[in-house]
Amino acid sequence: xxxxxxxxxxxxxxxxxxxxxxxxxxxxxxxxxxxxxxxxxxxxxxxxxxxxxxxxxxxxxxxxxxxxxxxxxxxxxxxxxxxxxxxxxxxxxxxxxxxxxxxxxxxxxxxxxxxxxxxxxxxxxxxxxxxxxxxxxxxxxxxxxxxxxxxxxxxxxxxxxxxxxxxxxxxxxxxxxxxxxxxxxxxxxxxxxxxxxxxxxxxxxxxxxxxxxxxxxxxxxxxxxxxxxxxxxxxxx
Numbered sequence: 001x002x003x004x005x006x007x008x009x010x011x012x013x014x015x016x017x018x019x020x021x022x023x024x025x026x027x028x029x030x031x032x033x034x035x036x037x038x039x040x041x042x043x044x045x046x047x048x049x050x051x052x053x054x055x056x057x058x059x060x061x062x063x064x065x066x067x068x069x070x071x072x073x074x075x076x077x078x079x080x081x082x083x084x085x086x087x088x089x090x091x092x093x094x095x096x097x098x099x100x101x102x103x104x105x106x107x108x109x110x111x112x113x114x115x116x117x118x119x120x121x122x123x124x125x126x127x128x129x130x131x132x133x134x135x136x137x138x139x140x141x142x143x144x145x146x147x148x149x150x151x152x153x154x155x156x157x158x159x160x161x162x163x164x165x166x167x168x169x170x171x172x173x174x175x176x177x178x179x180x181x182x183x184x185x186x187x188x189x190x191x192x193x194x195x196x197x198x199x200x201x202x203x204x205x206x207x208x209x210x211x212x213x214x215x216x217x218x219x220x221x222x223x224x225x226x227x228x229x230x231x232x233x234x235x236x237x
């Protein structure tokens with residue numbers, strides 16, 4: 001990128017964050033994705049005011065919006081997790097209380113427990129072993145997707161096992177992190193508090209590139225969480 005263009009982009013990001021409300025939005029999104037309605041309720045904002053602030057953040061490349069894979073009437077807002085955004089947002093200085101506080105384990109959940117949640121748990125245990133991770137599904141499939149097995153092997157990771165139902169795996173003290181829109185929306189309907197990462201399902205595509213892309217996104221999310229969650233490098237000190 002041309003140096004002047006890069007400086008202009010950095011200045012736009014800083015300017016977009018020059019408002020306490022927009023900082024509160026990025027603080028909230030540092031942990032996980034949220035629908036506009038959830039953001040408005042959490043931050044006590046009117047829909048019009050939230051739309052304005054999201055427009056500014058989106059225009060500066062700090063957040064993105066996309067439709068739910070399950071309920072197409074619903075959308076999610078996510079923090080853009082490229083290096084430039086992570087530096088400017090300053091997730092390590094996030095003022096939002098970490099949802100991991102007091103959690104004894106992170107339980108990653110998707111619908112079939114055959115790909116995304118399996119890869120997320122393996123990646124988490126590799127990067128942040130101070131808090132162990134497991135995985136489960138709301139409607140578990142018969143087996144782990146071969147593409148997920150292959151991608152884990154390519155990265156030298158161990159998956160958590162065969163697909164299992166959430167009710168059979170969940171323990172007291174678990175923090176649920178949904179990596180599937182359908183699972184999240186099912187759990188929200190049942191008033192189960194979770195952190196949500198809206199990650200696309202690689203199984204319908206089936207190609208190795210789809211599984212690699214999902215694993216890359218999960219790894220990036222895990223590695224760019226606020227510093228309240230120790231990394232393997234920190235626990236080795």
